Amino acid sequence: MLKINVRGGKRYTFAAHINDMLLPREKAESIEAFLVIIKPGEYTHPHFHADNEQLYYVILGRGKGIFTEKDGTRREVELLPEDVIFVPRFTEHQIFCTSKDEPLNYLCVDGFPESKPKGEPTWDDHYREVLAEQKRKGMTMR
Numbered sequence: 098m099l100k101i102n103v104r105g106g107k108r109y110t111f112a113a114h115i116n117d118m119l120l121p122r123e124k125a126e127s128i129e130a131f132l133v134i135i136k137p138g139e140y141t142h143p144h145f146h147a148d149n150e151q152l153y154y155v156i157l158g159r160g161k162g163i164f165t166e167k168d169g170t171r172r173e174v175e176l177l178p179e180d181v182i183f184v185p186r187f188t189e190h191q192i193f194c195t196s197k198d199e200p201l202n203y204l205c206v207d208g209f210p211e212s213k214p215k216g217e218p219t220w221d222d223h224y225r226e227v228l229a230e231q232k233r234k235g236m237t238m239r
Contacts, residue, residue: 101119103119103132103156103204105117106119106131106132109220111141111227111228112231112236113139113141113142114133114134114135116132116134117132117134118131118220119132119204121219122218123220127209128208128209130205131205133153133202133203134201134202135193135194135200136194137158137194137196137200139193140191140193140194141190141191141192142236143190144191145187147186148186148209149186149207150183150184150185150207151183151206151207151208152182152183152208153182153203153205154204154206155179155180156203157200157201157202158199158202159175159176159177159194159195160175160176160193160195161173161174161176161192162176162190162193163191163193164184164188166187
């Protein structure tokens with residue numbers, strides 16, 4: 098059993114957002130959890146996950162999510178505190194902070210239905226891979 102304060106995670110900074118790791122994948126059998134923080138006017142890059150599905154719980158701020166499912170169905174939804182969003186595997190998604198004066202904060206729980214990625218057994222491995230990919234694509238910190 099673990100008790101984790103949502104404000105006590107190890108911080109990882111990406112090109113467009115921050116993840117405060119609460120439960121790293123190496124500490125659980127099939128999940129990981131982190132607090133995502135997106136500053137006002139900022140957004141994540143569009144991407145999808147082949148190995149995990151995600152569950153978001155919006156804590157603070159306002160946002161917008163654009164989701165394109167595997168069959169091409171595109172949905173745009175407003176994100177408000179206390180909303181829960183489920184993102185299936187292979188669903189392209191991009192999250193925007195639409196608040197003018199506060200960041201968008203949401204809890205993200207990744208579930209690995211088949212198994213955790215063998216090439217990225219720890220969150221630090223995953224972080225290094227994402228940073229390398231962002232560098233290859235010319236993405237810089239905003």
